[in-house]
Amino acid sequence: MYDKGKILTGLVLFVAIVAFPFWWSLASGAEVRVPDIAKPAGETQCLEDAETMRREHMQLLATWRDDVVRLRQRIHTTPDGRQYRKSLTGTCLQCHTDKAASCDRCHDYLDVAPYCWDCHVATGER
Amino acid sequence: MRVLVALLAVLALVVVGWAGAGLPWVTGIVVPGVAFAVFVVGFVVRVIRWGRSPVPFNITSVAGQQASLPWIDRSPLDSPKNGFEAALRVAADVLLFRPLFRNTRTKRGHDRHPVYVPERLLWAAALVFHYALLVVILRHLRFFLEPPPPLVGAIDWWDGFFQLTTPVLYMTDVLLVAALVFLLGRRLVDRGLRYLSLPADYFPLFLLLGVALSGLYMRHLGKVDLIAVKELALGLATFQPRVPAGLDAAVFVHLVLVSVLVAYIPWSKLMHMGGIFLSPTRTLANDSRRRRHVNPWNPQVAVHTYAEWEDEFRDKLVAAGYPLDTAPAAAPAATSAPSSESVHA
Structure with missing residues (x-):
């Protein structure tokens, strides 16, 4: 084999790069874990069922923002007829009081950085 | 016809993925695992085979003046005189796609004489596609690493800089699909290229489009359960495989398409990712006038000088x-x- 040293070095580099998640996880001792989020103490019912909220909450909040800021529509009616004020801090965070335990755990887990908090301030934060 | 074969193959894979949602352990754990193993082993075997094949002659390809007398201008990149300059040339090929930049198109000038004009769209689309794919792959590390590294978050932020739509639309996703559509359209629209193209040329393009579109679907339309996706990915990365409940069928479609793409690399033209480093025409220095290259299998001839x-x-x-x-x-x-x-x- 010509240039044996160079070719083998390249191959070792290749394997190290493509196997990066494996050896990184082994080296850092990562475990498979799932974040558990804090459920509201008093309330059992969100706007919609948990599955829908998990998938659609970001869409809902973005729609709320547009409705309130651009159309001044401040009342949200759920499919089963309950009414809520369209407000992240005034409605959502009233039940999900602990932002760190309700929002951040999942967002950090998935490395999601929603820009809600560029403007909004959660209770207790400065 | 050749287009249809490739398209049908990819559509069949989509169906396989869809149906595979019923066997989550097979489609979620075994298929990606086997695909990754095939990729790594196949890649290494091919590179070693290339490395063992003899290079009897110094066949470097040049596009510039070679090093000769000190007062003659020379092009270090287009006619490298030593290993270092050859390495620079390979780096320029790999990082900037220089050879594609030189691509020309034949036009009929006045007097019906052929005129060669620069054709850089292919270069631009290829460059955009490869770098977009790199960023997309790096962003996917957020599923495989716990905690996700800060670099991935930074890439994520820049990639979604324009904050269009919710969830944020990534620039690289748009560029990736646009480049793929161009590269595919190029083969379909140009009559000469269509004549030259084989199913093996269309298949990777359709496959990559399938991967990209299924990914965009999961993010923007299907809204799959990402917590479950990360649990699956982490299980694979830490060798503690598990299949969480709540994985959507779209995840399995994406997984099967990616697995096939990855396992297909060592057997196909996609192997250029390794081949570009083992092409004697690009990696050798143009030094045949300063160093004697002897063909290793030359028979021993009795020489009488x-x-x-x-x-x-x-x-x-x-x-x-x-x-x-x-x-x-x-x-x-x-x-x-x-x-x-x-x-x-």
Whole structure:
């Protein structure tokens, strides 16, 4: 084999790069874990069922923002007829009081950085 | 027809993925695992095979003046004189796609003479596609690492800089699909290229489009359960495989398409990712005038050089008054010199 040293070095580099998640996880001792989020103490019912909220909450909040800021529509009616004020801090965070335990755990887990908090301030934060 | 074969193959894979959602352990754990193993082993085997194949000649391809006399301008990148310059050239090929930048198109000029004009769309689309794919792959690390590294978050932020739509639309996703559509359209629209294209040319393009579109679907339309996706990915990365409940069928479609793409690499033209480093025409230095390259399988030939021949017949050559390369001992040389002139005159 010509240039044996160079070719083998390249191959070792290749394997190290493509196997990066494996050896990184082994080296850092990562475990498979799932974040558990804090459920509201008093309330059992969100706007919609948990599955829908998990998938659609970001869409809902973005729609709320547009409705309130651009159309001044401040009342949200759920499919089963309950009414809520369209407000992240005034409605959502009233039940999900602990932002760190309700929002951040999942967002950090998935490395999601929603820009809600560029403007909004959660209770207790400065 | 050749387009249809490739398209149908990819559509069949989508169906396989869809149906595979019913067997989550197979489609979620076994298929990606086997695909990754095939990729790594196949890649290494092919590179080693290339490395073992003989390179009898110094066949470097050049596009510029080679190093010669100090006062002649030379092109270090287009005619590298040593290993370092050759490495620079490979780096320029790999990182900037320089050879594609030189691509030309034949146009009919006035008098119907062919005129060659630069054709850089292919270069631009190829560059955009490869870098977009790199960023997309790096962003996916957020599923495989716990905690996700800060670099991935930074890439994520820049990639979603324009904050269009919720969830944020990534620039690279748009660029990736646009580049793929261009690369596919190029093969379909240009008659000459269509004639040259094989199913093996269309298949990777359709496959990559399938991967990209299924990914965009999961993010923007299907809204899959990402917590479950990360649990699956982490399980694979830490060798503690598990299949969480709540994985959507779209995840399995994406997984099967990616697995096939990855396992397909060592067997196909996609192997250019390794081949570009093992092309003797690009990686060798153009030094055949300064270094002797000997073909390793040249048979041993009995060589009789001129110097040896002269030594053998020295007496006769001197007697006949021939001019000699190596002057014999002083006295005979003095007598032979004038006589040789007379012979030639």
